[in-house]
Amino acid sequence: MSKTKQTTRSPRTDGEATRARLLEAAGRLFSEQGFAETTGKAIAQQAGADLASINYHFGNRNGLYQAVLLEAHRQILDLDDLQRIATSEQSPEQRLYALLDGLVQRASQPDAWAPRVLARELMAPSSHLQVLLEEAVPPKIITVAGILSAISGIPVNDPALLRCLLSIAAPCMMLIVVGRDLPGPLRPIMQESQQSLVAHLHRFALAGLQASGAHYRETRKIQ
Missing domain, CATH: 1.10.10.60 (Homeodomain-like)
Known part of the structure; x- marks a missing residue:
């Protein structure tokens, strides 16, 4: 048997x-x-x-919430994906487009919980937000800064580049907070095609980076 x-x-x-x-x-x-x-x-x-x-x-439940925040941030902007974009053979401008395209796509998913969790935390920040600022955000900022530096010509460690990063990140954060289905004055924008929205964000970011880079170099000449 x-x-x-x-x-x-x-x-x-x-x-x-x-x-x-x-x-x-x-x-x-x-x-x-x-x-x-x-x-x-x-x-x-x-x-x-x-x-x-x-x-x-x-x-405990606090630890679980912090883990959820970290996972939500990973789903929106994964460090491995970001590093693959940053080290690709594409031009810096194309890398920026790929970055924005991924962000818009992930922030616009109707059934995904990650954007909604981050939106709640951003609209009413708690002490748990610190875990993102300390663990998830810094390595991603360094990686994105390299892409922006290559476009603008501003050194990675210069505060002027950090201002550029903030200006580009702010609309992306707004997309997460507003959400695609939230009613309000911004809803027509959210109803645009993803391609149109990404193209606009990319065009706007490039213009800002180029202008900031020119201003940075002109300022250094005067000094």
Whole structure:
């Protein structure tokens, strides 16, 4: 009589799957209800996990929310994708277009929870925003600054380039906050085709970078 071969999943695999389910469930609930109104019990139930698993994987509900913020930021602007763009053989102008195209595409996804979570946090910042500013944002700023420097001619470590980065990032942040389906005066813009919106942002950013670069060089001549 043959014996039935039994396969067992490793605890590591099971643990990673549970963590992923908790993260996904929390992301969706936080995006719909906000952090204050979302209980750990509700997250665990939606994830099909026990309440203690939140503490096991994230320390507590605060730790889970911080992990959700980091994952949301990754989904909107992934560092690996960003570095691939920055090191591609495309021209700096084409790299900037690819960056903006990815941002607009991810910020405009109707069913994605990541933009909504970030929108809630940006509109009503909490102490948890610090985790993004300390962990997720700095390496991405450095990578984007390299692209902008190549276009403008402004050195990466110069404050003038940081002002350029802020001017380009602000409209992208607005897209995340406003959302494609939010009613209001900006809705006609959000109803444009993605291609038209990206082309405008790219054209506007290039003009600003070129003008800022010219101003930077002229200022250095005067000094």
